[in-house]
Amino acid sequence: MARYGKKAAAKVKKVMHERKHGTLRSGGSGKKVTSRKQAIAIGLSEARRAGAKVPKKRGSKKRQSAKNKSAKNKSAKKK
Numbered sequence: 001m002a003r004y005g006k007k008a009a010a011k012v013k014k015v016m017h018e019r020k021h022g023t024l025r026s027g028g029s030g031k032k033v034t035s036r037k038q039a040i041a042i043g044l045s046e047a048r049r050a051g052a053k054v055p056k057k058r059g060s061k062k063r064q065s066a067k068n069k070s071a072k073n074k075s076a077k078k079k
Contacts, residue, residue, distance in 0.1 A: 005053030012043035 018024035019039040026033050026042070033039050048054050 002053075003055055005047075007050065007052035008044060008047035008054045011047040011050065011052065012040055015039050015043035015046065 015024060016036075016039055019033055019036070022032060024033040024039060024042070025031065026038070033042065044054050
């Protein structure tokens with residue numbers, strides 16, 4: 001099953017075209033976007049807002065707190 005819909009692909013294609021021609025601007029600062037990865041991220045973000053089929057953003061992995069680590073170690077030692 002496809003992860004991305006046709007609408008999402010079309011948005012990314014449009015954004016990449018804008019980047020190639022130097023007309024793509026970032027939302028926050030308004031500076032010209034030159035990074036390919038940033039352009040793709042902008043395209044997927046626009047597609048999400050338009051309601052296209054795009055997977056959710058990946059969150060950063062949070063570190064386990066020391067308390068959780070010690071609890072896991074204790075339960076592992078009991079076995």
